[in-house]
Amino acid sequence: MYLHLGQSVSVPESSILGLFDLDNATWSFRTRYFLRQAEQEGRVRDVGGDLPRSFLLCQQGEEEAEVYLSPVNTATLLRRVEQAGFE
Numbered sequence: 001m002y003l004h005l006g007q008s009v010s011v012p013e014s015s016i017l018g019l020f021d022l023d024n025a026t027w028s029f030r031t032r033y034f035l036r037q038a039e040q041e042g043r044v045r046d047v048g049g050d051l052p053r054s055f056l057l058c059q060q061g062e063e064e065a066e067v068y069l070s071p072v073n074t075a076t077l078l079r080r081v082e083q084a085g086f087e
Helices: 029-040 074-084
Strands: 002-006 009-012 016-021 044-046 054-058 066-070
Touching: 002 066, 002 074, 016 074, 029 044, 029 066, 054 074
Parallel strands: 044 066
Antiparallel strands: 002 009, 016 054, 054 066
């Protein structure tokens, strides 16, 4: 199964390591540092032209984890996960 993140971007549910609300998560210095490092390393993908509301940490195989910035809020993404029956 795949989770649609916005625009035409979907990720395999098996690759999702975490789903985070951008407003709440960025209060932490460590989260901001992690996102800055990932961006400098070219591992951040902005999947929408709008203001991002959530981010996902995804990893496939042995590759380094990628961060997807999504304009879709966390509650909507979680509802999509539940409706698709992801575990």
